[in-house]
Amino acid sequence: xxxxxxxxxxxxxxxxxxxxxxxWLPYPRDxxxxxxQLYAKGVSRDEEGVVTVAGVPVTDIAREFGTAxxxxxxxxxxxxxxxxxxxxxxxxxxxxxGADVYYAGKAFLCTAVARWVLEEGxxxxxxxxxxxxxxxxxxxxxxxxxxHGNNKSIPELRAALEHGVGRIVVDSLVxxxxxxxxxxELGVVAPVMVRVTVGVEAHxxxxxxxxxxxQKFGFSLASGAAMEAVEAVLGQESLxxxxxxxxIGSQIFDVSGFEIAARRLVGLHVxxxxxHGVHLPEMDLGGGYGIAYTSEHDPMTPAHLGADMAAVLDRxxxxxxxxxxxxxxxxxxxxxxxxxxxxxxxxxEPGRAIxxxxxxxxxxxxxxxxxxxxxxxxxxxxxxxxGMSDNVRTxxxxxxxxxxxxxxxxxxxxxxxxxVGRHCESGDIVVMDEYLPADVEPGDLIAVPGTGAYCRSxxxxxxxxxxxxxxxxxxxHARVIVRRETIEDILALDVDE
Ligand SMILES: Cc1ncc(COP(=O)(O)O)c(C=O)c1O
Ligand SMILES: N[C@@H](CCCC[NH3+])C(=O)O
Numbered sequence: 001x002x003x004x005x006x007x008x009x010x011x012x013x014x015x016x017x018x019x020x021x022x023x024w025l026p027y028p029r030d031x032x033x034x035x036x037q038l039y040a041k042g043v044s045r046d047e048e049g050v051v052t053v054a055g056v057p058v059t060d061i062a063r064e065f066g067t068a069x070x071x072x073x074x075x076x077x078x079x080x081x082x083x084x085x086x087x088x089x090x091x092x093x094x095x096x097x098g099a100d101v102y103y104a105g106k107a108f109l110c111t112a113v114a115r116w117v118l119e120e121g122x123x124x125x126x127x128x129x130x131x132x133x134x135x136x137x138x139x140x141x142x143x144x145x146x147x148h149g150n151n152k153s154i155p156e157l158r159a160a161l162e163h164g165v166g167r168i169v170v171d172s173l174v175x176x177x178x179x180x181x182x183x184x185e186l187g188v189v190a191p192v193m194v195r196v197t198v199g200v201e202a203h204x205x206x207x208x209x210x211x212x213x214x215q216k217f218g219f220s221l222a223s224g225a226a227m228e229a230v231e232a233v234l235g236q237e238s239l240x241x242x243x244x245x246x247x248i249g250s251q252i253f254d255v256s257g258f259e260i261a262a263r264r265l266v267g268l269h270v271x272x273x274x275x276h277g278v279h280l281p282e283m284d285l286g287g288g289y290g291i292a293y294t295s296e297h298d299p300m301t302p303a304h305l306g307a308d309m310a311a312v313l314d315r316x317x318x319x320x321x322x323x324x325x326x327x328x329x330x331x332x333x334x335x336x337x338x339x340x341x342x343x344x345x346x347x348x349e350p351g352r353a354i355x356x357x358x359x360x361x362x363x364x365x366x367x368x369x370x371x372x373x374x375x376x377x378x379x380x381x382x383x384x385x386x387g388m389s390d391n392v393r394t395x396x397x398x399x400x401x402x403x404x405x406x407x408x409x410x411x412x413x414x415x416x417x418x419x420v421g422r423h424c425e426s427g428d429i430v431v432m433d434e435y436l437p438a439d440v441e442p443g444d445l446i447a448v449p450g451t452g453a454y455c456r457s458x459x460x461x462x463x464x465x466x467x468x469x470x471x472x473x474x475x476x477h478a479r480v481i482v483r484r485e486t487i488e489d490i491l492a493l494d495v496d497e
Pocket of ligand 1 (some may be wrong): 106
């Protein structure tokens with residue numbers, strides 16, 4: 001018999017693989033009270049038991065804006081952005097002069113969010129012409145934008161260079177030629193970074209790991225392709241090489257993957273300096289910091305992460321200091337070591353860790369059905385007015401979410417629940433296993449926390465379902481930052497011949 005640790009803590013005893021029928025254990029507490037760390041800082045329950053965000057009851061939000069809706073606690077988002085910008089970067093000052101934080105807009109980006117990020121002093125990572133357009137509309141300065149993507153189009157590259165982006169992270173030899181050509185055409189020198197596949201097997205879902213050899217991103221370090229790419233960039237007059245980039249994957253809790261990545265990346269950085277006499281001014285370690293979706297996850301704070309990663313970098317950059325000693329001995333006499341082989345400035349690209357916990361999805365229950373799943377066990381299937389079209393992560397990665405009854409308190413017995421969507425698939429599941437009070441009924445609201453990253457940004461119109469709005473709440477006031485799609489929006493795309 002295997003016991004799911006989270007579910008076990010919540011009182012669910014799984015009998016998977018044992019052949020025995022599942023049995024549920026009694027669960028005594030309110031899920032939100034048990035797991036407050038899953039919710040944004042401004043989320044709590046009022047005296048009536050209604051969940052509130054920054055002082056606004058979810059019942060008011062549902063009445064005014066409808067459901068399903070993504071509800072973001074603006075102060076929570078900003079605080080997490082600030083924690084990376086300030087607490088994470090602080091230890092890097094002594095190690096390499098400082099660090100820059102590029103918010104990864106793929107997690108979630110709209111004009112308001114780009115402005116929050118800008119106001120909190122971060123830079124921005126975009127990976128498409130669409131994300132770049134949003135950044136431009138928000139007034140994001142080009143020099144604080146990084147452009148990613150493994151197949152950027154010429155119009156995207158042109159738009160990026162016209163906006164003066166601070167870095168383009170190149171991903172193939174064809175693309176190096178392409179960027180060089182567009183830069184020549186525009187009469188500019190394009191700043192680029194080379195995305196390196198460092199060969200780390202990140203401990204995460206295989207679809208969101210990105211630094212093992214057999215996948216589409218980057219230039220392999222092991223095969224020599226990364227050095228070849230560096231040389232290709234150095235050979236182009238319309239390109240300037242800022243540095244090397246590595247992103248090992250997403251929803252990672254273990255610094256050891258970053259440590260191996262840093263060691264290998266610094267190794268290549270030193271090799272470039274040694275072979276070509278080029279001291280690259282930057283180095284980017286990507287994003288990927290995990291968040292808590294359930295009690296199974298225990299993420300590090302940005303301060304803790306920063307301290308650990310700065311220590312790792314300090315250790316690994318000793319490789320560069322050895323080169324500096326060599327160079328100083330050979331060429332520079334008494335010149336300070338720092339001028340012989342200066343340490344690169346570090347940057348990172350967190351997305352999920354800033355956006356994810358700031359948001360919950362608010363759904364209204366439409367139907368409740370009890371299904372017998374064993375002689376002593378039944379599962380309550382709660383259908384909500386959304387599903388895999390607004391949160392595909394459960395279906396795509398087997399992601400685990402929690403939920404809570406949000407519109408009232410209930411003293412009813414807890415029931416093992418699966419929250420499902422309204423789409424035409426049995427895999428249309430939002431929350432696999434959680435407890436809800438057994439008296440939940442149509443019209444009740446539930447909140448699914450941790451949906452700020454890769455939910456709205458990966459939302460679809462499956463079954464011609466209009467995508468939900470994003471409602472930002474701050475200081476007792478809720479407002480729309482992304483409006484709800486309408487059937488008219490969907491019909492507008494459909495050519496009526
Ligand atoms: C290149 C790059 N940088 C940053 C990120 C952001 O990752 P996360 O949201 O896990 O921090 C991603 C996505 O995994 C990415 O591909
Ligand atoms: N979309 C993925 C993460 C991929 C991030 C982009 N490289 C998720 O929801 O977890």
